[in-house]
Amino acid sequence: MTEVLIKADSLKKIYKSFGDEVEALRGVSLEIYKGESVAVMGHSGSGKSTLLSIIGGLNPPSAGRIEIDGIDLYALSQEKRADFRREYLGFVFQQFQLIPYLTAMENVMLPLTTTSYSAKRKREMAEYVLTRVGLEGKMNRLPNQMSGGEQERVAIARAIVNEPPLILADEPTGSLDTKTGQEIMELFHELNSEGLTILMVTHNPENTASMGRTISMKDGRLCADQAEVVPLAACKAR
Amino acid sequence: MTLFQIAINNLRRRKSKMVFVVLGLAIGIATIVSVFNVVESMREQMTRQMADFGANxxxxxxxxxxxxxxxxxxxxxxxxxxxxxxxxxxxxxxxxxxxxxxxxxxxxxxxxxxxxxxxxxxxxxxxxxxxxxxxxxxxxxxxxxxxxxxxxxxxxxxxxxxxxxxxxxxxxxxxxxxxxxxxxxxxxxxxxxxxxxxxxxxxxxxxxxxxxxxxxxxxxxxxxxxxxxxxxxxxxxxxxxxxxYSLGSEDALLDQLNGALPHAEVISLRQAALGRDEMVTRLTRFGASVSILVLFVGMLTVAITMSGAVRERTREIGIFRAIGFRKSHVATIILIEGAVVSLLGGAVGYVAGLAAARGAGPFLSGMEIAVPWSTGLFLAAMLLAVIIGVLASLYPARQASRLDPAEALRFM
Known part of the structure; x- marks a missing residue:
């Protein structure tokens, strides 16, 4: 029996702004198993990024409970949650989000900054993952000296350098051309086949082809959860 | 990769802004150093004159x-x-x-x-x-x-x-x-x-x-x-x-005199005269007031610039937090930046203050004063600069550490 990695139970999130309340999540429950690759699809405002940020320990839910590897995420203090993110999660953000004044190598070493590894060990780990994503020879370049695809690879290398069990990716191919996007998706597929669990938010139905399971969201609710692509049009019928 | 390297790399990128911070602090430190140097040199000069003058x-x-x-x-x-x-x-x-x-x-x-x-x-x-x-x-x-x-x-x-x-x-x-x-x-x-x-x-x-x-x-x-x-x-x-007194310690001499002549009263005219010297006292007070004011402005410059830099770096700080930096790690980066910039400000300020004292000292004091390099004063200036810089960085550091990572990364 495959183990559950993420267990979300009746997650709700309400944003308050100038007296108005916006319900971003209206009771989302789901389970994601270790080794799965899951795409979360949905229109803008459907709540998929909010779900990702809650699972990522960055955004406390208004109600409900989320466990990752049996750990009740929001029962932890903020600082413990930071430690949790460092050990359990790898983030791949929209538009790469590299630190502009750090080289590819330094960007990748960032999650290791606050660990007790030696400087040599940190460098070895960063070199290993940069080579793994095909960036050997470009490790000392600054982000602005690299193409979009290369920057995305640096972002992925940064997400996996601390060997987390779970990768959270937010529109990882959104800023890339189709060909580069496909290459990146292949990279995610390879990482998943090596045992990493991947949860990816995406607009692009093509990205779901290489993902094992697709969840569709609409208006803060899950409207489909299956191992195949569900056209968004199908959500409307439900 | 360490927090220190992150701070240094960021400072390198924001050179022009950091120049303002360095200058803000340097002016404050330079004022203090020049006033201190002029007053001290005046005291020394007066001591020398009194020694030449006769009985002390x-x-x-x-x-x-x-x-x-x-x-x-x-x-x-x-x-x-x-x-x-x-x-x-x-x-x-x-x-x-x-x-x-x-x-x-x-x-x-x-x-x-x-x-x-x-x-x-x-x-x-x-x-x-x-x-x-x-x-x-x-x-x-x-x-x-x-x-x-x-x-x-x-x-x-x-x-x-x-x-x-x-x-x-x-x-x-x-x-x-x-x-x-x-x-x-x-x-x-x-x-x-x-x-x-x-x-x-x-x-x-x-x-x-x-x-x-x-x-x-x-x-x-x-x-x-x-x-x-x-x-x-x-x-x-x-x-x-x-x-x-250029040949030895005044206190040692007075101690020996008091010890050898227990039935006598030993009065140091130098100490009495220096204490009474109103010009030096007034200059010291005036200099201290101006220095504190200028230093305060320097401190504000650091605080405002650092605070602005934190706002500009919202997203970056969000990334740090998302990939596992604790609040204290983020605050440490900002404080290191404040300290490094202050050290630079202190060094520049000391050199500028020394130059100002050498240039304007004789004119200000009306004496032929010589202002020597003092390692002690240099270190004191650096220490003061770092204290001021770190104090001024406390608020920006707190501001940075309290950033909501979800908001910073626009997940909301």
Whole structure:
């Protein structure tokens, strides 16, 4: 029996702004198993990024409970949650989000900054993952000296350098051309086949082809959860 | 990769902004350093001038509260029953380990004796020493008696020539006296005249130029003769010393004097005079006020610039937090940046302050002051800069550490 990695139970999130309340999540429950690759699809405002940020320990839910590897995420203090993110999660953000004044190598070493590894060990780990994503020879370049695809690879290398069990990716191919996007998706597929669990938010139905399971969201609710692509049009019928 | 490297890399990227912060702090530190340097150099210069000027330590019998004033210096009346100073005390001073600091020891006996129908103040001393510690003393040239008065130029301390060639000429025999300008006029005597004091005949060796001080009213003679006339063998009333503080510690000398002469009161004129010097005090106060103000503005510059930088780096800080940096890690980065920038500001400020003190110091103080490099002051300036910089970075650091990562990354 495959183990559950993420267990979300009746997650709700309400944003308050100038007296108005916006319900971003209206009771989302789901389970994601270790080794799965899951795409979360949905229109803008459907709540998929909010779900990702809650699972990522960055955004406390208004109600409900989320466990990752049996750990009740929001029962932890903020600082413990930071430690949790460092050990359990790898983030791949929209538009790469590299630190502009750090080289590819330094960007990748960032999650290791606050660990007790030696400087040599940190460098070895960063070199290993940069080579793994095909960036050997470009490790000392600054982000602005690299193409979009290369920057995305640096972002992925940064997400996996601390060997987390779970990768959270937010529109990882959104800023890339189709060909580069496909290459990146292949990279995610390879990482998943090596045992990493991947949860990816995406607009692009093509990205779901290489993902094992697709969840569709609409208006803060899950409207489909299956191992195949569900056209968004199908959500409307439900 | 360390937090320090992240901070340094960020500073490198934001050079132009950081230049403002460095300048803001540097101006504050430069102000403090220049004011401090000018005031300290003035004090030092004044100390040196006082050393050149003459006596800077006066030793009198310890009389408790029974005392009267002599030329602004408290000395005891001979009438009181106190343990007088003696030539033995002078010998003790000459045997002190710190004796090499003392350029001249001038013991003297003061007293009153009759001269005909009136009384005169007698001052018995070794005139060589007396002239050494009172370089303003001048002999009247023949023909200018009664009208001689040192011109301001003569009294200009810096123009005083301690090594006057005429010192060796001022040597009295036991039958000679030297008169102050006022007493000579009152007695109506001139150099070469004879004068009867306490039944003894003396020849007037010379008359001092009027100098508006105690000496104008005194009849000066050799110490041994005065002890005989006043019938106080071996006694002295006051011992004046001229110490050169560039040769050793003032405190050590004073300690040794107090230890060797427990029955005497040792007064340091330098300390008293410096304490009284209003110009230095006022300059210090004014300088301190301006420095604090400028430093405060520097601190605000750091705080505002760092705070602005934190706002610009919202997303970056969100990334740090998302990938597992604790709040304290983020705050540490900002504080390191503040400290590094402050160190630069401190160094630039010290050098600028030193240059300003060297350039404007003589003009500000009206003295020929020399402002040396001081490693101690340099380190103090750096420390002060870092304290100010880190204090000013506390708010931006707190601001950064409290950023909501979800908001920073626009997940909301």
């Amino acid at each position: 330590i006066v030793i009198t019998p310890d009389t408790g509260e029974l005392a009267f004033s002599y030329g602004g210096i408290t000395i005891p009346p001979t009438l009181f029953d106190v343990e007088q100073l003696t030539m033995v005390d002078v010998d003790k001073i000459n045997e002190l380990p710190a004796r090499q600091m003392v350029r001249a020891v001038a013991p003297k006996l003061l007293g009153v004796a009759s001269s005909g129908a009136r009384h005169v103040i007698i001052s018995g001393s070794d005139l060589q020493s007396e002239f050494a510690i009172k370089p303003w003393l001048r002999l009247q040239q023949s023909g200018e008696m009664g009208e001689a008065s040192p011109s301001p130029k003569d009294m200009d301390y810096e123009k005083l020539n301690l090594a006057r060639e005429d010192i060796s000429a001022v040597s009295l025999t036991d039958g000679e006296v030297l008169l102050g300008a006022t007493i000579a006029e009152e007695l109506g005597v001139m150099p070469g005249d004879t004068l009867e004091i306490a039944g003894m005949e003396f020849q007037v060796f010379a008359v001092l130029a009027e100098n508006a001080s105690t000496e104008d009213n005194q009849v000066m003679m050799n110490l041994a003769v005065s002890q005989r006339i006043l019938q106080r063998p071996g006694e002295v009333t006051v011992i004046e010393l001229s110490a050169d």
